[in-house]
Amino acid sequence: xxxxxxxxxxxxxxxxxxxxxxxxxxxxxxxxxxxxxxxxxxxxxxxxxxxxxxxxxxxxxxxxxxxxxxxxxxxxxxxxxxxxxxxxxxxxxxxxxxxxxxxxxxxxxxxxxxxxxxxxxxxxxxxxxxxxxxxxxxxxxxxxxxxxxxxxxxxxxxxxxxxxxxxxxxxxxxxxxxxxxxxxxxxxxxxxxxxxxxxxxxxxxxxxxxxxxxxxxxxxxxxxxxxxxxxxxxxxxxxxxxxxxxxxxxxxxxxxxxxxxxxxxxxxxxxxxxxxxxxxxxxxxxxxxxxxxxxxxxxxxx
Amino acid sequence: xxxxxxxxxxxxxxxxxxxxxxxxxxxxxxxxxxxxxxxxxxxxxxxxxxxxxxxxxxxxxxxxxxxxxxxxxxxxxxxxxxxxxxxxxxxxxxxxxxxxxxxxxxxxxxxxxxxxxxxxxxxxxxxxxxxxxxxxxxxxxxxxxxxxxxxxxxxxxxxxxxxxxxxxxxxxxxxxxxxxxxxxxxxxxxxxxxxxxxxxxxxxxxxxxxxxxxxxxxxxxxxxxxxxxxxxxxxxxxxxxxxxxxxxxxxxxxxxxxxxxxxxxxxxxxxxxxxxxxxxxxxxxxxxxxxxxxxxxxxxxxxxxxxxxxxxxxxxxxxxxxxxxxxxxxxxxxxxxxxxxxxxxxxxxxxxxxxxxxxxxxxxxxxxxxxxxxxxxxxxxxxxxxxxxxxxxxxxxxxxxxxxxxxxxxxxxxxxxxxxxxxxxxxxxxxxxxxxxxxxxxxxxxxxxxxxxxxxxxxxx
Numbered sequence: 068x069x070x071x072x073x074x075x076x077x078x079x080x081x082x083x084x085x086x087x088x089x090x091x092x093x094x095x096x097x098x099x100x101x102x103x104x105x106x107x108x109x110x111x112x113x114x115x116x117x118x119x120x121x122x123x124x125x126x127x128x129x130x131x132x133x134x135x136x137x138x139x140x141x142x143x144x145x146x147x148x149x150x151x152x153x154x155x156x157x158x159x160x161x162x163x164x165x166x167x168x169x170x171x172x173x174x175x176x177x178x179x180x181x182x183x184x185x186x187x188x189x190x191x192x193x194x195x196x197x198x199x200x201x202x203x204x205x206x207x208x209x210x211x212x213x214x215x216x217x218x219x220x221x222x223x224x225x226x227x228x229x230x231x232x233x234x235x236x237x238x239x240x241x242x243x244x245x246x247x248x249x250x251x252x253x254x255x256x257x258x259x260x261x262x263x264x265x266x267x268x269x270x271x272x273x274x275x276x277x278x279x280x281x282x283x284x285x286x287x288x289x290x291x292x293x294x295x296x297x298x299x300x301x302x303x304x305x306x307x308x309x310x311x312x313x314x315x316x317x318x319x320x321x322x323x324x325x326x327x328x329x330x331x332x333x334x335x336x337x338x339x340x341x342x343x344x345x346x347x348x349x350x351x352x353x354x355x356x357x358x359x360x361x362x363x364x365x366x367x368x369x
Numbered sequence: 370x371x372x373x374x375x376x377x378x379x380x381x382x383x384x385x386x387x388x389x390x391x392x393x394x395x396x397x398x399x400x401x402x403x404x405x406x407x408x409x410x411x412x413x414x415x416x417x418x419x420x421x422x423x424x425x426x427x428x429x430x431x432x433x434x435x436x437x438x439x440x441x442x443x444x445x446x447x448x449x450x451x452x453x454x455x456x457x458x459x460x461x462x463x464x465x466x467x468x469x470x471x472x473x474x475x476x477x478x479x480x481x482x483x484x485x486x487x488x489x490x491x492x493x494x495x496x497x498x499x500x501x502x503x504x505x506x507x508x509x510x511x512x513x514x515x516x517x518x519x520x521x522x523x524x525x526x527x528x529x530x531x532x533x534x535x536x537x538x539x540x541x542x543x544x545x546x547x548x549x550x551x552x553x554x555x556x557x558x559x560x561x562x563x564x565x566x567x568x569x570x571x572x573x574x575x576x577x578x579x580x581x582x583x584x585x586x587x588x589x590x591x592x593x594x595x596x597x598x599x600x601x602x603x604x605x606x607x608x609x610x611x612x613x614x615x616x617x618x619x620x621x622x623x624x625x626x627x628x629x630x631x632x633x634x635x636x637x638x639x640x641x642x643x644x645x646x647x648x649x650x651x652x653x654x655x656x657x658x659x660x661x662x663x664x665x666x667x668x669x670x671x672x673x674x675x676x677x678x679x680x681x682x683x684x685x686x687x688x689x690x691x692x693x694x695x696x697x698x699x700x701x702x703x704x705x706x707x708x709x710x711x712x713x714x715x716x717x718x719x720x721x722x723x724x725x726x727x728x729x730x731x732x733x734x735x736x737x738x739x740x741x742x743x744x745x746x747x748x749x750x751x752x753x754x755x756x757x758x759x760x761x762x763x764x765x766x767x768x769x770x771x772x773x774x775x776x777x778x779x780x781x782x783x784x785x786x787x788x789x790x791x792x793x794x795x796x797x798x799x800x801x802x803x804x805x806x807x808x809x810x811x812x813x814x815x816x817x818x819x820x821x822x823x824x825x826x827x828x829x830x
Contacts, residue, residue, distance in 0.1 A: 077602055263486055
């Protein structure tokens, strides 16, 4: 049997056959080297051996490994879900070494102000407890980032714990910025906005949309800060650059209130070439969030 | 553990031209993991929605396309990662799946991690149906079907195909609020009983490690197919008793196709690698252009997480190195490292933080690259990209640069690497030259491409 080629499923694995031709009744082996850098936990890798065997032209060898970490964090990621504004939340991440090395944590940083580190304590058994807090007065909104922990481990001097969550008040909106991206001139495009009301006593009043037509300077620079006044056009005025899907019950919005609603924002096919920007203002009965403003943008090209 | 006998597997080789001969039935793609297109640096270029669309369009017959979960995920630890970019990728992928007429997306743990509101936004009514037999979100905004029965024509006959889907609780840890996850062993039996006599093919979409999927195939022999969709990067097909257990691998680089012959009562599995033989679909390329423009409109590059460098040091830019190291600097200017940012500009990816991270210096650090205008000396893979931030080294050199009665030779020794700066290990290269972006990377030959002359530092006048 002729071993024509040995392929690996990823650059982390190298494989080399001991010989290219295996005589009848003979045997050969494939030496496989796996670089465990960039991997932790259970890993499955494959090696394909192409031969001239017509009944089985490719053998796939499956390799299972469990890559041990010198330092582990528990939990390894923080999915916090929704946290009601005013409630706050206290959390703890434990950092330890399963290999028995004498672990030292020198420093930890959170990449988001929404999740603050309150203390780093060395505890019995050589583990470190990193205490974290989402403050009660955190502003409403989605947050996410990484908790970065510096250790004395030569293999893992830095470990990272991703986190995500959302502080919610009476209402939340997704996305918080509405970009249309690149749209061909003469094409109508639609993006949706999702409003969720977390307080049953709060409802949607109305939604307003305002657009700014691109000026020559804006088009050239590729964008400008959001403005509150529309640019006056001197030529034939195209239809509104941004508008809302008409809804008989909603005074210009596609929804007239309720626990949740979806709003379709339309980019006019009359929108001129260049970057158009605007904003969507959501009026609610909430005292803490009477107005929610969402920037809108689109780039029209020929 | 997987039985040893199953570790040696035969996969049919898959020349792309042969696929249309199958004549339709089921098509599976693995975890998407936010992989919209291959990195232009990688060779070969595998996968991406543009090649997948071209391939799907080339197929003859009727196909039910199934996505095995995880629109995003994977490398949240990668340099340049911005969470909002994940959401934009997920939105682009759901648009792509819809255009490609996918029939099902099985929920994965990274889908849940995005949050229920985001899922509801991504999968509005009328979009690609979400499936999970054991995940029950409480949100009224999301519709997750516990099973799906769909019809497809195969071998000239209309077949009823039943799909169940599970997400391994082991992958979720503590489920986010508003989500209940039932163990598959509890969730599946009533649904299997309900469907097994009503369909021609019963399929389990198992978002679980391969071993767990094999276990489910053993415990539920009613399934004809068990598609395992977690954590295996290359296609694997295993025949376990009368059940095909398989994975298409990750990131849509490969597909697994199943063709059922009703006359024989059996099916054929094929794997396909979406490689450079496939043209890019123009429709998907426009979707990718739209995505890139959204990154620009939302100014994601300015939203990259930035950390202070440890030890009070900072990046200074390659220009600061040249007065003392003119020969090295001149040589560096002739390498691809020096023009890495220009390469990205030409590729139209200079607003993509995930790409920019490996084409500039220090994107994730406070003193690192911010933009071409603000930090022009940090574009490209500059000196500090390999040697580390240089501010302390320069400060040390300056403090030793004062007249001290040393000869030039002695002074050169004095200004050498005695402050510990500049040592490079091949491990440092792998931050960017990783298997995904630089699959052929080997230190020695790659080092030869950028090897610069050893140069004793030139003293300042």
